[in-house]
Amino acid sequence: MDKHDLLTVGAVAQRSGFAASALRYYEAQGLIFADRNAGGQRRFERSVLRRLAFIRAAANVGLTLEEIRTELDMLPGGRTPTKADWQRITSHWRGRLDEQIAALEKLRDGLDSCIGCGCLSLQRCSISNPDDRAGNGSEAEPGAAFLPRLLRRPQVPR
Ligand code: FES
Incomplete structure (x- = not known):
């Protein structure tokens, strides 16, 4: 590869x-992935931009870093996702978004009983x-223990 094709x-x-x-x-x-030039500085192939676009899209859908890694690791030879890869992978993201929307709707519906209250009681x-996540031992899971599980995934760095 021509060194002029590489990006800093x-x-x-x-x-x-x-x-x-x-x-x-x-x-x-x-x-x-990056190579190092003679001075030890990182140099990226242009295909890294598509890989990063994939990472952003996956993070926007709510995938964790580990889940993104799993998706990328399934691509042969560590290649950048193609259009066909994208169609296959995103086909199961729709169900995931539906689950997150349902969790948010449940949270919103619970808000109706809070309007004008402000007690923030763990009991009611x-x-x-x-x-009752405070009472069922789920605080051992990562993230804010009192949010629905689907809404407390760790954020991916941006
Ligand atoms: S019931 Fe939610 S703030 Fe009081």
């Missing part, structure tokens, strides 16, 4: 919209403590 971390950050720190993090996590407030 700054160029990738500018063109992808990700912070340089996020790019370094993704590289350390094995989601994107369905927004403060939905499904």
Whole structure:
């Protein structure tokens, strides 16, 4: 590959919209790959931009970093997702979005009983403590324990 086809971390950050720190993090996590030039500076192939677009789209749908890694790892030879890959992978994202919408609707419906109240009681407030999560031991799970499970995934760095 011609070295002029390679992108610096700054160029990738500018063109992808990700912070340089996020790019370094993704590289350390094995989601994107860079070579080093003679001076030890990162150089990315242009295909990294499509890979980053995939990461952003997946994060917007609510996938965790681990789930994004799993999707990317399933691609042969670590290639960048093609149009066919995209259609296959996103076919099961719709169901996931439906689940998240249902969880948000449930949260919204619980809000109706809170309007004008403000007690935030763990005993009776369905927004403060939905499904009595405070009482069922679910606080061992990651994220804000009192949010519905589908709404408390860790955020992906951007
Ligand atoms: S704030 Fe009182 S029930 Fe939710």
